[in-house]
Amino acid sequence: MSNLLSRLLETRDWLMADGATGTNLFNMGLMFGEAPEVWNLTHPDRIRRLYSMAVDAGSDIFLTNSYSGNASRLRLHGAADRLCALNRAAAELGREVADAAGRPVVVAGSLGPIGEIMAPMGPLTHDVAVEMFHEQAEALKEGGADVLWLETIAAPEEFAAAAEAFRLADMPWCGTMSFDTAGRTMMGMTSEAMVKMVRGLDNPPMAFGANCGVGASDLLRSVLGISAHGVERPIIAKGNAGIPKYADGHIHYDGTPELMADYAVMARDCGAKVIGGCCGTMAAHLEKMHEALSTRPRGPRPTLEQITATLGAFSSVSDGSGEDAPAPRRARRRR
Numbered sequence: 001m002s003n004l005l006s007r008l009l010e011t012r013d014w015l016m017a018d019g020a021t022g023t024n025l026f027n028m029g030l031m032f033g034e035a036p037e038v039w040n041l042t043h044p045d046r047i048r049r050l051y052s053m054a055v056d057a058g059s060d061i062f063l064t065n066s067y068s069g070n071a072s073r074l075r076l077h078g079a080a081d082r083l084c085a086l087n088r089a090a091a092e093l094g095r096e097v098a099d100a101a102g103r104p105v106v107v108a109g110s111l112g113p114i115g116e117i118m119a120p121m122g123p124l125t126h127d128v129a130v131e132m133f134h135e136q137a138e139a140l141k142e143g144g145a146d147v148l149w150l151e152t153i154a155a156p157e158e159f160a161a162a163a164e165a166f167r168l169a170d171m172p173w174c175g176t177m178s179f180d181t182a183g184r185t186m187m188g189m190t191s192e193a194m195v196k197m198v199r200g201l202d203n204p205p206m207a208f209g210a211n212c213g214v215g216a217s218d219l220l221r222s223v224l225g226i227s228a229h230g231v232e233r234p235i236i237a238k239g240n241a242g243i244p245k246y247a248d249g250h251i252h253y254d255g256t257p258e259l260m261a262d263y264a265v266m267a268r269d270c271g272a273k274v275i276g277g278c279c280g281t282m283a284a285h286l287e288k289m290h291e292a293l294s295t296r297p298r299g300p301r302p303t304l305e306q307i308t309a310t311l312g313a314f315s316s317v318s319d320g321s322g323e324d325a326p327a328p329r330r331a332r333r334r335r
Contacts (some may be wrong), residue, residue, distance in 0.1 A: 003155050005106045005147045005172065005206060009234055010061060014268050014293055017238060017276025018054035018062040021110070023048065023253070025065070027282075032282050035077040037069045039091035045190035047090070051097040053283040058290030061274065062098075063092040063110040063265040066140060070132045073115045084139040091143025098146075103190030108149035108174070109140030111162065118157040121187075126161050130259040133165030139172050151211050151238070154185040155195050167203040170252050174274075176211040176236050179222040184322025191225030192326055198233070212278045214315040215243050216255060216263040220307050221319050227271030227301075237272035239263055241280035242312075253280025260285040262310050270298045 009016055015069075028046045034152055040047055046270050047065050051144055054062040074080045087109070094107040114132055116124040148171045150162045158177060161201050166173040177185050177194055178241045184190055189197075191210070210222040219239035226235055242255025260277060270271045275293065308314060 003172065004104055005061070005108075005174075008104060008106065009207065010170070012060075013273075013298075015060040015274045016058055016264075016286070016293060017236070017274055019057075019277040019281030019283070020241070020279050021050065021063065021065055021067060023072070023280050024053065024282065029147065032196055033094065035074065035079055036069065037064055037067075037074065037086045037090065038077070038079060038082075040065055040086050040093060041082070044089070045292060045301045047093050048097055051094055054286060055097060055101050057283045057286035058294075059276070061106040061108050061124040061303075062094065062274070063108045063141065063151070063177055064094045064143075064145065065110070065149070066090040066136070067112040069139075069183045070114050070136050071107045072132060075114075076115075077293060083135065084142075087136050087139035088143040091140045093143035098153055099154060107144060108147050109137070109143075109145030109171075111136055111140075111150050112152050113154065113158060118161075124158075126157065129158060129161035130165045130168070133162045134168050137165055137169035141169055145171075145205070147171065149203070150175040152176070152178045154178060154189065155187040155191070156189055159197065160201065163201045163203045163205070173205050174207045174236060175205040176209050176238060178212040179210055179320065180213040180217070182316040182318045183218070183221065183225070191222045192229055195226055195231055196231045198231075205233070207234035207236050207272070207274055209238075210270060211236070211238035212240060215240055216259070217307050217311040217314050218316075220263070220266055220302075220311070221304065221314060222283040223270045223272050224301070224304075225319060234273040235246045235271050236274040236276075237270070238276040239267070240278045241282070241285050244280065255280060255285070257284045257288035259311060261288040262288035265292050265296050265299075266302050266307060266310065266318075268293060269302055271301070280325050
């Protein structure tokens with residue numbers, strides 16, 4: 001089992017992750033309602049291109065096309081019987097691209113939410129969640145993933161179930177939650193609560209943090225919340241490229257490459273060590289992010305006012321902690 005990510009984290013000041021999976025695949029022809037994971041077998045050339053776009057833009061880590069590759073979600077598309085093949089192919093295609101990169105590149109096996117509410121609020125029990133995550137993890141491991149990457153999680157119970165599953169798979173892992181509801185996850189978790197949860201896990205992640213959410217400003221507020229609690233593990237920041245807007249039958253993200261470059265540097269200065277993009281983040285964004293991280297010197301930790309002045313207003317006054325953040329008077333973005 002490769003321990004490439006550990007070595008890079010020990011020797012590098014920052015690492016750049018990849019950008020969007022869904023946004024890029026839609027631009028390649030994926031239709032709404034179609035399972036992206038099926039493309040690992042039907043359109044492997046497009047998945048290689050997806051991975052190569054990130055590597056060519058400078059990413060040190062890219063996530064496999066397996067986000068919804070668990071039994072529950074694949075069952076909705078009549079593809080649950082191909083779970084192992086789809087996840088294995090996602091990692092195998094990633095292995096091909098990473099091994100041809102000419103530099104160390106981490107293949108991160110992506111696992112998203114199972115798609116059901118955890119007990120006692122919903123029907124998904126801990127044991128079933130562990131089984132589902134474990135099944136997917138083993139297939140990604142078999143395909144050659146360097147590390148497992150849990151993302152966009154809302155419930156602490158689901159995060160804990162994944163941690164147990166990854167221990168069974170004997171794989172290193174990273175994990176992020178999405179703080180998309182006034183500084184909290186959909187299930188009410190704050191950034192401070194996430195830090196406490198990670199410290200209490202028997203099998204904690206190598207690195208953890210926030211992804212997706214509302215916009216770059218909100219995500220950095222969550223990163224500040226994590227770093228404020230003296231975390232010992234590297235922090236991950238993967239923010240959306242601005243705010244989604246529906247126009248001409250498509251969803252567009254208004255974050256420019258220049259704005260995402262500012263976001264990347266501010267994420268580093270907020271305390272993040274692994275920095276990437278999420279929804280809406282294209283190769284052009286990644287290129288500017290990599291350039292900015294490579295050329296701009298490290299600065300002091302930005303204030304909330306500096307974040308909003310550069311990246312735009314927060315979506316809510318509250319950051320989820322109970323201490324209201326100052327509301328900016330105008331929601332403008334530089335450039």
